[in-house]
Amino acid sequence: MKAWQWIAIVLLTAATVVGQFIEHHYWWEAIPGFFAAFAFAGCMLFMFGGKFLGKILISKAPDYYEKLHQSKEDKENAH
Amino acid sequence: MPIELPPVLAMWLGLIILPLLPRSWRPTAFLAFPLAALFLVLTLPVGTKLTMPFAHYELVVLQVTELNRAFGFIFSLIALLGGVYSLHMRETGQQGASLLYAGGGLGVVYCGDFFTMLVCWELMAAGSAYLIWSRRTRQAQEAGMRYLLLHLLGGSLLLAGIIIHAQQTGSLLLTSFSPGESFAAWIILTGVAVNAAFIPLHAWLPDSYPRSTVTGSVFLSAFTTKAAVYVLAALFPGWPLLLYMGVAMTLYGVTFAFLANDIREILSYHIMSQVGYMVAAIGIGTEFGINGATAHAFNNLLYKPLLFMCTGAVLYATGTSKLNQLGALASKMRWVLVLYMVAAFSISGLPLTNGFVSKSLIYSAAGEGHFYTAKFLLILASVGTFLSVGIKLPYYTWFHEKKADHVLKPIPKGMMAAMAATAFFCIFYGLPPMFGMTQSLLAQLPYAIVYNPFTIPQLVEAIQVIIFTFLAFWIVREKLTPKDKISLDVDWFYRTTAPAFRTVFIRWVNVFFETVERKAFDFAHYVTRMSANPIELMRAWQTPKRDFDADRHRPPLAVPMLLTLLATVFVIAWSYWI
Incomplete structure (x- = not known):
């Protein structure tokens, strides 16, 4: 990321906060940077929550099913 | 006519x-x-x-x-x-x-x-x-x-x-x-x-x-x-179950998409997630909700195929769609990246793309029906959408470091043309009302409405969500390098139990039919032998056992011949008499 890109991001965020003061319909829309904080926290939740879920339950080696069936077949052959 | x-x-x-x-x-x-x-x-x-x-x-x-x-x-x-x-x-x-x-x-x-x-x-x-x-x-x-x-x-x-x-x-x-x-x-x-x-x-x-x-x-x-x-x-329309199911689908889809390693699997989970938005809007069931669902389906049918076209182009050129084998393709596939980003921004609901219009419509429908929890959860799902489709996928495909040497196959002109045309429609239906294009999307919808998604609160929300999702990713990105893994989903239940089902419904059924067939053939065999030579079989029951003796066991031919003759005479006589 280049310096001008960071500046653009900051300026755009500042513009949205100004916009919040001009017009809002719900009380949460009036809190400066409400959706910024919401998105930041939500994104962290997805990244760490997702990684955690992957570690304990979901993510497996790519040959997971092949090995599973292989070991079952081996057992059957042994019988 | x-x-x-x-x-x-x-x-x-x-x-x-x-x-x-x-x-x-x-x-x-x-x-x-x-x-x-x-x-x-x-x-x-x-x-x-x-x-x-x-x-x-x-x-x-x-x-x-x-x-x-x-x-x-x-x-x-x-x-x-x-x-x-x-x-x-x-x-x-x-x-x-x-x-x-x-x-x-x-x-x-x-x-x-x-x-x-x-x-x-x-x-x-x-x-x-x-x-x-x-x-x-x-x-x-x-x-x-x-x-x-x-x-x-x-x-x-x-x-x-x-x-x-x-x-x-x-x-x-x-x-x-x-x-x-x-x-x-x-x-x-x-x-x-x-x-x-x-x-x-x-x-x-x-x-x-x-x-x-x-x-x-x-x-x-x-x-x-x-x-x-x-x-x-x-x-x-208006079934409450659909609202709950839709919201659950959006979150489930984005969570699993984040864990996927295959770029087209990431997009597949996002189909589920995007369909969740539509299902939720149908669950709301108001005119606003049905319009939102239709508009989102309409837009989804542009950006989702475009995403698959662009990732398909990557697969076509490099021969792989695994995120852990891609990287640093930006200089070689610049136009594919640009067109991909149009679709990625559309699915994430960036203003000036068609996704912004229909997502706003759905959020408004949820707000209007006072389903605020649903609205927040849907916005949360759009955070996850931008995280996977808008940042993670392109970052590890076109940027980051090179993980494998690929000899790139040139991409056919037809593929590029289709991608460019679809990207055009993604932007066309997302232009602000002053160009009249949002209206041309709204005109397609089942209920006539006047709606302007380009209000300050909606713009603020969309822009803040996109910027801060990106910032969160940028901070943590070192920890997210893709690994060669697959994700277990509910298919685990039927893929692991498949052998047991196969045993019960295929092997046992086969064993049953095999047994029946064997028994049937044994019986037929017995009957055949018996009719071929009944006396041969009956001999087994006789005690004491004696060998076959033609004179004793075979009845003389004279009797059947006489019976046949008598029967013939009788039939002829009877037919004349009638």
């Missing part, structure tokens, strides 16, 4: 004509059929109805309503763009399957009775399964079979529901059910739920779509789920 023909026939006409043409003409000729369908769709006025008698019922093979017009238009358009994308492809089988599949989608959308819908529904399953098998890998073959089995189950449930419904009401015409109306409605809903990828019936989607062909996945990403969304909007 418009030509009153079901647009599906225009597509299926191709199934007869294409094989008759020289092989080199077929990819170009393919385009004629979606074009013809598009022409029919655009010229058929709302209210057109075409009926056909069938047994005791009157089938409505064509019915144009305010709701199905938008679906029909976008189905035909994306079939056309998919055809342009496939111009380099020389496989007639895949071309035919695409036409069968896209035609089935149009049939489902334009029919007015349950029977026609069911027929088109099953044909869609057949066409789409062929597109998965066409990849011709062992994984595609297995995934295609799982896909087909699950869809046949869905189709059977649909049929069961339709039969019960027809028994109870005596009518086959499509009607919208009020929430929890009847047992038949629940069964039909379960059948449709398979195609709409409801949890826990969704596992076929991320299992099969990433394994299909490059061109096939463009069609797959379009029709099955969105046809189901149309059926939900037509039959089940």
Whole structure:
């Protein structure tokens, strides 16, 4: 990321906060940077929550099913 | 005077004509059929109805309503763009399957009775399964079979529901059910739920779509789920279950997408997530909600195939779609990246893309109905959407470091042209009202509304969400380097228990039939031996045992000959007497 890109991001965020003061319909829309904080926290939740879920339950080696069936077949052959 | 023909026939006409043409003409000729369908769709006025008698019922093979017009238009358009994308492809089988599949989608959308819908529904399953098998890998073959089995189950449930419904009401015409109306409605809903990828019936989607062909996945990403969304909007508007299910689907989809390593699997989970938005909007059920669902389906049918086109181009050029083997392709595939980002921003709802318009419409529908929890959860899901599709996928595909050396195959012109055209529509339908383009999207919707998504609060929300999702990713990115892993989903239950099912339903059944067959043959054998020589058999029972003696055991021929003679004389005499 280049310096001008960071500046653009900051300026755009500042513009949205100004916009919040001009017009809002719900009380949460009036809190400066409400959706910024919401998105930041939500994104962290997805990244760490997702990684955690992957570690304990979901993510497996790519040959997971092949090995599973292989070991079952081996057992059957042994019988 | 418009030509009153079901647009599906225009597509299926191709199934007869294409094989008759020289092989080199077929990819170009393919385009004629979606074009013809598009022409029919655009010229058929709302209210057109075409009926056909069938047994005791009157089938409505064509019915144009305010709701199905938008679906029909976008189905035909994306079939056309998919055809342009496939111009380099020389496989007639895949071309035919695409036409069968896209035609089935149009049939489902334009029919007015349950029977026609069911027929088109099953044909869609057949066409789409062929597109998965066409990849011709062992994984595609297995995934295609799982896909087909699950869809046949869905189709059977649909049929069961339709039969019960027809028994109870005596009518086959499509009607919208009020929430929890009847047992038949629940069964039909379960059948449709398979195609709409409801949890826990969704596992076929991320299992099969990433394994299909490059061109096939463009069609797959379009029709099955969105046809189901149309059926939900037509039959089940305002069912509260749909709201909960839709919200759950959006979050489930984005969580699993984040864990996926295959770029097309990431997108497949996002189909589920995006369909969740539509399902939730249908669950809200107000005019606003149905409009939101239709608009989102319309837009989704542009950016989702575009995402699959671009990732398909990566797969075509590099030969892999695994995120842990890609990287640093930006300098070599710059235009694919640019077009991909148009779609990625659309799905994330960045202002000036079509996704922004329809997402705002759905958020507004949720806000208007006072479903604030649902609204926040949907916004949370859009954070996850931008995280996976907008940042993680492009970052590790086109940027980051090179993980493997790829000799890039040049991308065919047709593919690039289709991608550019689809990207154009993504932006076209997202331009602010001052250009009149948002209105041209709104004009497609079933209920006439005046709506301006470009209000300050909506712009603020969309921009803040996108910027701060990106910042969160940028901080943590070192920890997210893709690894070669697969994700377990609910398909784990049927994939691990498959051997047990096979034992019970196939091996045991086989053993039963084998036993019966063996016994039957033994019996037949016994009977044959017995009739060939009864005395030979009876000899076994005689005590004491004696050997066969012709003089003792064979009765003299004289007696049967005499009996035959007497019988003949008697019959002749009797016939004269009569």
